[in-house]
Amino acid sequence: MFTLPQKDFRAPTTCLGPTCMQDLGSSHGEDLEGECSRKLDQKLPELRGVGDPAMISSDTSYLSSRGRMIKWFWDSAEEGYRTYHMDEYDEDKNPSGIINLGTSENKLCFDLLSWRLSQRDMQRVEPSLLQYADWRGHLFLREEVAKFLSFYCKSPVPLRPENVVVLNGGASLFSALATVLCEAGEAFLIPTPYYGAITQHVCLYGNIRLAYVYLDSEGVKVKGLILISPQNPLGDVYSPEELQEYLVFAKRHRLHVIVDEVYMLSVFEKSVGYRSVLSLERLPDPQRTHVMWATSKDFGMSGLRFGTLYTENQDVATAVASLCRYHGLSGLVQYQMAQLLRDRDWINQVYLPENHARLKAAHTYVSEELRALGIPFLSRGAGFFIWVDLRKYLPKGTFEEEMLLWRRFLDNKVLLSFGKAFECKEPGWFRFVFSDQVHRLCLGMQRVQQVLAGKSQVAEDPRPSQSQEPSDQRR
Amino acid sequence: MFTLPQKDFRAPTTCLGPTCMQDLGSSHGEDLEGECSRKLDQKLPELRGVGDPAMISSDTSYLSSRGRMIKWFWDSAEEGYRTYHMDEYDEDKNPSGIINLGTSENKLCFDLLSWRLSQRDMQRVEPSLLQYADWRGHLFLREEVAKFLSFYCKSPVPLRPENVVVLNGGASLFSALATVLCEAGEAFLIPTPYYGAITQHVCLYGNIRLAYVYLDSEGVKVKGLILISPQNPLGDVYSPEELQEYLVFAKRHRLHVIVDEVYMLSVFEKSVGYRSVLSLERLPDPQRTHVMWATSKDFGMSGLRFGTLYTENQDVATAVASLCRYHGLSGLVQYQMAQLLRDRDWINQVYLPENHARLKAAHTYVSEELRALGIPFLSRGAGFFIWVDLRKYLPKGTFEEEMLLWRRFLDNKVLLSFGKAFECKEPGWFRFVFSDQVHRLCLGMQRVQQVLAGKSQVAEDPRPSQSQEPSDQRR
Structure with a gap:
């Protein structure tokens, strides 16, 4: 462990206003301004700096201070996702509605998934599935997860079911791991830009901070390192040598x-040469290496809520399992997931080839438009997104301009994610999600182009309510 | 709010050893010795007092101090539930295995439930169910929950979907409510004896204590009151006047x-006159009244993980919803639950009459045996359990004897829950769960009787490892 300067990963003192990331957060946004790096037990006046004072006013006196902060994260999502939710694009019913290129979901394979999940082998209902079970997950499922990960991660030795804990998604896993590995107020290192929702996942229950890797001195205890591989939002992968370097560095400290590795099977360019950390011949510090995977991305089922931990550390597995009473998933879904994961024929011969072909086509379309x-833009052939450089559209190169541009996109009915939400250092980067049907991508890109060409209705004439005032969060 | 003396609801300084409650905890027990009333950020040496020192030794140095406490709760379950789990009774395969009269599950209606959940209307798989959705729950489900509760709680006015938040079970709801309503270290009042797993639910993430209602002075801030109705383990119900009195008392403070109200539909004696708090003409303080229900008990599906909050307080609903990203349930299960709850014909004409008849028959059987x-014993015709007075079998009337008697039962292959696990003040009370098939009840009662008559093989000759040493937790 080592320490980092308190000041450097404090929250910004100015609030950037609403958020634009909806990934794991969906119906309430992912406000990523690093507020979690503040102490949760701060009092009301200190909280005011982080959002709209009106939201943390006396009518929320029913809540504890952490309750107010938790609610604030929800409320602050309104401008992005809720605006979208109230005005969703629909080809027939709402053709002028908002196109969502902000939420990282794969909407390309519902036909395949609906077919598979509707097969008769999925419909088992038996008493053992309706009763309390091992909170680590039913053994039949953990066995399938171990086999599945052994195969797809190309593990040199078979992975073991006793190292598997299943729960209701990656968000829960971040929450549980942060809590059992760290004391309140400690930190994880994370290379930026990164999938910003992790800020909340480690903070809301666990009261853990994130320390961005561009930092370099001392003050707060760093307890771990988070690697997203393939990376989000960059779409990058780490080479085995890079992985090894990170792991050796971590072991040293x-x-x-x-x-x-939640995008592990969404590497649609063969040339990318992705390697799971579980494929390494030897982990430098297996007792401190904890791998997570979920079906939300690779099987395009964010609403299904299935995630899994793989760790050789039985203390960590047990402590996470102990929290799984709060993160449990239905026995019926556990059965379905076991059926899905064991159907190697369908996965290898139907689902993955078709999914990759569709992802590649969608990626090609958006890349060519750009x-x-x-x-x-940056994009390496993995994940659902392209990291787009719109810096030349910000005359002064500030985050305020980035936010203003994001609002212009939204006002022109296309939702994107702005770079600040990923703690990107340079203003002007946006994440474009391309894993959607082509007619929606086409319309979305047209709307993006209108804004950039200054041709959108509102671009030249922002209404007063579209200012970048932090208090304007209800739109 | 008012304050209670710190010392009075501190954890006992001696450890009672293993646990015997498995309700919501199932695969890891519900150790209820009040350890959560200690500060979570306590250091290792202070934790040693609460369990087996060997368990909190250097090999758990990978965990934070709260991680070690969380793991300890899991480990401490071993003697009860794990002994059972390794030696479960099966009529054909393991007739000398352990009969479980300790876990409060209804095993009487799997035939009805399996049939209902296998019907074609349950099998819907559509894209919206596989995508991120409102973390409060899909609107179609919250609408059904509101109608369902309006009807079965006999609400004087229709309950509203916007006051509903659904999540993966009652344990999660306790965890979320404790976190958003209280600061760390604050307390909820709870009348004892009570369903002791709540101790963990409010503590593991939320760091909240419980203050038992028999306490009466000052020192720690009390933030709320928990009522279990019908009561667990007493099987009591509160009259409308009693409910009103509690609510007025709470409002005053x-x-x-x-x-x-998780046993609300498991009142099998018509004469009992159960009333939901939602049936009251007027709640004294609706903004501070939060009702929970789940399918685990009333629909005998603890493994399905479905629970719901009903509160008029939108701040509380929103803050809980914000935490629901860690307590979410599958869209497919949400769809199934909506189908189930809306099938009023099947519920009223098939499920409830049959379930109540079976509960009543099982209750009659165990009562008559006793x-x-x-x-x-005490039993009022609600819930799955009978509160049994075995005080006369404890010569000195100590909790050590209670634990020894519980071990004798377990050694004679019947698992029960002891009174200390419910913070019962008097040693010698046990909870017998009767909601099981008659052949298992019959065998279980025979084994109970053998122990009480001193005829069990081990009763007169406890092996050394069966002593009540706190460190003996691995059995």
């Missing part, structure tokens, strides 16, 4: 490493 | 009231 517009 | 043995 006795840091836990949480490796989030090239046609002369917009630079 | 500005206390939140959490009313746990009467034949000359054993006094």
